Amino acid sequence: MSSRFDRGARNISGCGLSGMMSLRGERVSGTAIRESIAILHDRSNGLGGGFAAYGIYPERAEQFALHIMYYSPQAQELTEEALEAGFDVVHDERLPTRPSRHIADPPALMRYFVSPRRARLAEAGLTAEDYVLERVMHINAGIEGAFVFSSGKNMGAFKAVGYAEDVADFFRLDEYRANIWIAHGRFPTNTPGWWAGAHPFTLLDWAVVHNGEISSYGINRRYLEMFGYRCTMRTDTEVIAYLLDLLIRRHELPVELACDILAAPFWKHIEELPEPRRTLYRALRRTYGSALVNGPFAIIFGRQGEMVGLNDRIKLRPLVAARKDDWLYLSSEEAGIRAMCPDPDLVWAPPAGHPVIGRVGSDRVVGEPGGALAPAGAGPACTGAQEETP
Amino acid sequence: MTTTSTGGDGERARPAATAPRAVRAPLYRPPEFRWEHDPERCARCKRCLQQCGFRAISWQDGPVADPALCVGCHRCEAFCPQQAITIRPNPQYLRPHSLWSEAHRRNLWLQAETGGVLLTGMGNDLPYPILWDHLLLDACQVTNPSIDPLREPMELRTHLGAAPDRLEVAWEGGRPELRTEMPPVLELETPIVFAAMSYGSISLHAQKALAMAAEECGILWNTGEGGLHADLRPYAHRAFVQCASGRFGVTPEYLQAGAAIEIKIGQGAKPGIGGHLPGEKVSQQVSETRMIPAGSDALSPAPQHDIYSIEDLRQLIYALKEATAYQKPVSVKIAAVHNVAAIASGIVRAGADIIYLDGFRGGTGAAPTVIRDHLGIPIEIAVAVVDQQLREEGIRQRASIIAAGGIRSSADAAKAIALGADAVAIGTGALLALGCTLCQKCYTGRCSWGIATQDPALTRRLDPYLGSLRLANLIRAWSAELEEILGAMGLNAIESLRGSRERLRGLGLDRATLDILGVKPAGVGA
Numbered sequence: 077m078s079s080r081f082d083r084g085a086r087n088i089s090g091c092g093l094s095g096m097m098s099l100r101g102e103r104v105s106g107t108a109i110r111e112s113i114a115i116l117h118d119r120s121n122g123l124g125g126g127f128a129a130y131g132i133y134p135e136r137a138e139q140f141a142l143h144i145m146y147y148s149p150q151a152q153e154l155t156e157e158a159l160e161a162g163f164d165v166v167h168d169e170r171l172p173t174r175p176s177r178h179i180a181d182p183p184a185l186m187r188y189f190v191s192p193r194r195a196r197l198a199e200a201g202l203t204a205e206d207y208v209l210e211r212v213m214h215i216n217a218g219i220e221g222a223f224v225f226s227s228g229k230n231m232g233a234f235k236a237v238g239y240a241e242d243v244a245d246f247f248r249l250d251e252y253r254a255n256i257w258i259a260h261g262r263f264p265t266n267t268p269g270w271w272a273g274a275h276p277f278t279l280l281d282w283a284v285v286h287n288g289e290i291s292s293y294g295i296n297r298r299y300l301e302m303f304g305y306r307c308t309m310r311t312d313t314e315v316i317a318y319l320l321d322l323l324i325r326r327h328e329l330p331v332e333l334a335c336d337i338l339a340a341p342f343w344k345h346i347e348e349l350p351e352p353r354r355t356l357y358r359a360l361r362r363t364y365g366s367a368l369v370n371g372p373f374a375i376i377f378g379r380q381g382e383m384v385g386l387n388d389r390i391k392l393r394p395l396v397a398a399r400k401d402d403w404l405y406l407s408s409e410e411a412g413i414r415a416m417c418p419d420p421d422l423v424w425a426p427p428a429g430h431p432v433i434g435r436v437g438s439d440r441v442v443g444e445p446g447g448a449l450a451p452a453g454a455g456p457a458c459t460g461a462q463e464e465t466p
Numbered sequence: 467m468t469t470t471s472t473g474g475d476g477e478r479a480r481p482a483a484t485a486p487r488a489v490r491a492p493l494y495r496p497p498e499f500r501w502e503h504d505p506e507r508c509a510r511c512k513r514c515l516q517q518c519g520f521r522a523i524s525w526q527d528g529p530v531a532d533p534a535l536c537v538g539c540h541r542c543e544a545f546c547p548q549q550a551i552t553i554r555p556n557p558q559y560l561r562p563h564s565l566w567s568e569a570h571r572r573n574l575w576l577q578a579e580t581g582g583v584l585l586t587g588m589g590n591d592l593p594y595p596i597l598w599d600h601l602l603l604d605a606c607q608v609t610n611p612s613i614d615p616l617r618e619p620m621e622l623r624t625h626l627g628a629a630p631d632r633l634e635v636a637w638e639g640g641r642p643e644l645r646t647e648m649p650p651v652l653e654l655e656t657p658i659v660f661a662a663m664s665y666g667s668i669s670l671h672a673q674k675a676l677a678m679a680a681e682e683c684g685i686l687w688n689t690g691e692g693g694l695h696a697d698l699r700p701y702a703h704r705a706f707v708q709c710a711s712g713r714f715g716v717t718p719e720y721l722q723a724g725a726a727i728e729i730k731i732g733q734g735a736k737p738g739i740g741g742h743l744p745g746e747k748v749s750q751q752v753s754e755t756r757m758i759p760a761g762s763d764a765l766s767p768a769p770q771h772d773i774y775s776i777e778d779l780r781q782l783i784y785a786l787k788e789a790t791a792y793q794k795p796v797s798v799k800i801a802a803v804h805n806v807a808a809i810a811s812g813i814v815r816a817g818a819d820i821i822y823l824d825g826f827r828g829g830t831g832a833a834p835t836v837i838r839d840h841l842g843i844p845i846e847i848a849v850a851v852v853d854q855q856l857r858e859e860g861i862r863q864r865a866s867i868i869a870a871g872g873i874r875s876s877a878d879a880a881k882a883i884a885l886g887a888d889a890v891a892i893g894t895g896a897l898l899a900l901g902c903t904l905c906q907k908c909y910t911g912r913c914s915w916g917i918a919t920q921d922p923a924l925t926r927r928l929d930p931y932l933g934s935l936r937l938a939n940l941i942r943a944w945s946a947e948l949e950e951i952l953g954a955m956g957l958n959a960i961e962s963l964r965g966s967r968e969r970l971r972g973l974g975l976d977r978a979t980l981d982i983l984g985v986k987p988a989g990v991g992a
Contacts, residue, residue, distance in 0.1 A: 288610070289609050289610035289956075291606070291610055291955060291956040291957050291962065291969075292957065292962035292963075292966060293966075293968055293992075294884075294965070294966030294967055294968025294969055295961075295962060295963075295964060295965045295966040295968075297968070298857060298965055298966075298967075299965075301857065302857050302860050302862060302863075303860075326632075327632040327633070328634075328635075329633070329635055330635065330637070330642060332642075333635060333642060340959070342619050342621060343621055343623050344619070352643065352644065353641070353642075355644060355648075356635070356642060356643070356644045359633055359644055359646065359648050360633065361961075362625050362629045362648070362651065363629045363630055363631075363632070363633050363646075363863070364633075365959075365961035365964070366961065366964070366965070368959055368961055368962055370956070370957045370958065370959060370962035371610050371956050371957070371962075372610050372611060372956070389958065390613070390618055390619075390958065392610075392611055
């Protein structure tokens with residue numbers, strides 16, 4: 077980056093979101109999710125669209141699937157040297173695309189299936205995940221014109237500058253089959269028009285799509301830097317992905333509690349909790365105050381076998397959820413849900429700070445009204461305190 | 467100690483090591499103030515005579531002021547029932563000179579007469595740049611909504627003390643259970659505390675007003691180094707009890723009584739300088755509180771004589787923690803000096819739970835003028851570099867930061883927090899709320915407003931209860947303003963502002979200063 081101010085430059089945006097998952101793990105093509113995000117067309121402005129799909133590479137589920145975009149042959153050369161040095165590259169290929177007049181000037185798009193080299197792993201003294209994370213950060217921050225935009229196992233992110241439905245066609249998503257689909261159409265208020273800035277933002281098998289502006293970005297970022305994360309993507313959404321990685325993977329906190337950190341319950345609600353949960357929630361806010369994501373947001377994030385929808389603590393952006401049989405749907409608008417599923421059994425608006433969590437293999441959805449699991453309507457959003465063991 | 471009184475304008479000077487020979491015939495030093503009295507309006511009630519703590523007014527068939535003794539505290543003016551008194555700066559009393567300011571000439575003449583070190587009170591009054599006035603806060607427009615604090619919850623609650631880097635949570639019986647033992651913590655309802663002001667430097671009434679207000683507002687006051695007077699014991703649970711170089715009044719009970727313990731290494735107004743309460747101010751009450759003989763000088767050595775390096779500080783921190791069974795957070799107060807970031811890092815690694823940074827504009831009851839005016843660095847810089855250093859070392863969670871020394875308004879407080887402070891401390895601001903007019907004569911012990919004096923005739927002018935109401939109002943007003951600021955920024959919890967320098971912009975600052983503050987110039991977007 078050319079100046080110290082570029083380093084922090086980021087885009088703020090309004091957006092449309094959609095997500096669908098099969099609680100049984102059934103895999104479907106990207107046709108339905110494309111329809112959903114297409115109907116939210118007006119929530120985006122053609123400056124970014126993207127998808128995350130889980131379960132799409134079952135035959136290579138053991139390797140990390142790296143999706144990388146290159147803006148120059150040199151970037152590709154340098155990156156591939158770095159990959160060869162650090163990984164066994166089991167397979168590499170161009171990401172299949174369908175030329176489209178709606179998608180202009182695509183960078184070179186490559187896909188690699190890799191395993192960390194044992195010797196390098198031992199040398200570094202890291203877990204495979206931390207090693208991949210470190211290499212990804214290294215490429216994204218250190219190699220001009222190369223961006224790893226997907227790095228999980230048996231999942232992939234697809235994104236571009238354009239409307240989301242055109243992005244789906246460009247990446248031929250009708251040819252993939254996934255048990256979780258997450259989509260995003262972007263409305264940035266300014267943009268350098270670059271592909272890596274589109275959503276989803278991913279890290280290992282985390283994928284996040286986000287409608288909102290993080291008013292606490294400054295401190296969230298500085299907090300993450302203490303743990304070695306470097307924000308390079310010029311989009312505030314990346315801090316959410318890093319926070320999830322820190323809280324859930326590295327600090328081994330349950331997803332419910334991570335949600336209660338990102339959209340922390342108010343002190344007045346914490347004071348109403350019985351012990352020992354009150355002590356727990358006081359400790360969460362004391363310890364993770366800098367991880368509170370303040371400002372308007374609706375997010376959908378996924379990892380292998382899990383999809384979560386979450387609003388900010390006072391619900392300043394829309395998010396609607398629905399159930400139909402073994403399917404869980406999330407969208408910015410009910411219209412987005414009905415595009416995927418015309419007659420859902422149940423449609424509800426999750427209250428501020430109350431996550432909706434679907435898990436493959438469990439028929440129960442956390443945050444679903446009617447169940448004993450979470451109260452509908454506004455109440456203290458202490459999800460981890462109300463839920464039973466995941 | 468022989469304090470040389472020079473008559474003149476009430477300035478005093480402390481003699482240097484080589485005995486000075488006072489020159490009895492003073493040089494001409496024109497008065498700083500003009501005391502004007504309208505005999506037409508005067509009711510001849512003599513109230514001005516009673517009110518002047520500096521004995522500047524005498525009666526010669528009507529009030530007559532010795533303008534050389536007037537310090538411009540405005541007490542007589544405020545209490546004249548007829549509004550017959552006006553005090554104004556003595557205009558153009560010396561020929562202007564941009565190099566040899568009036569202050570330089572005045573100080574030089576005084577030293578020529580006394581051979582002493584000049585003393586002063588309150589904070590640095592020289593026109594150094596004030597960085598607060600070059601920092602601007604962000605606000606929401608369109609892309610993120612602002613939040614109305616009158617309609618939506620707004621959280622200012624602040625915790626001071628160490629926090630772990632991470633929590634360990636286990637699932638027990640279907641519920642999350644905290645496995646991490648949390649260190650002791652102080653809980654404040656708003657990110658403001660009262661700065662350390664000892665009984666001795668200020669009156670018991672003033673200290674009691676602070677204590678009562680702290681209790682009412684859910685914040686903390688600070689005993690300073692003068693011990694804890696028996697009357698204030700009921701308020702000790704909202705106090706930092708200070709352990710300074712003189713160790714006045716430090717007993718196990720004292721340490722147990724406080725909410726937290728503060729080791730005072732330095733003070734912004736006088737970094738590297740100890741304290742000296744003259745024997746004449748050590749009344750029976752002060753004597754009992756400080757545990758020293760009445761009438762003896764109370765000397766606070768410049769360094770703590772059991773702390774000659776960082777490892778010694780560690781020993782004291784842990785001695786105090788041992789003495790209080792690890793139930794009290796320990797704060798270490800230092801003056802902001804050039805190497806403050808590295809020093810602060812050492813202090814955190816030595817086990818401090820709170821680091822109290824006092825900028826070079828911090829106030830004092832008495833300090834050599836040359837020290838007050840020329841040593842140290844601004845708190846704006848100190849907070850920024852300490853917060854950054856602790857983050858770079860990954861130890862920011864291990865201690866909270868209190869910023870002090872020149873916090874004048876809720877805006878300064880918000881900017882300090884955005885730079886990285888957990889809370890701010892206010893001393894001068896609190897005394898202003900009690901009626902102080904910043905005449906800077908605290909060191910004379912003659913405060914007409916009953917704040918910085920031990921003279922019963924003067925101290926009784928300050929009603930602790932009424933004083934506490936004013937202080938509580940001030941805290942309430944600043945808190946409401948902080949909520950307005952947060953709402954405009956689209957935030958509803960103070961921790962989302964803390965250290966969020968992205969929400970600050972610099973105006974008219976040079977590149978080096980911007981870099982040190984970690985702030986972008988105004989005009990640069992997200």
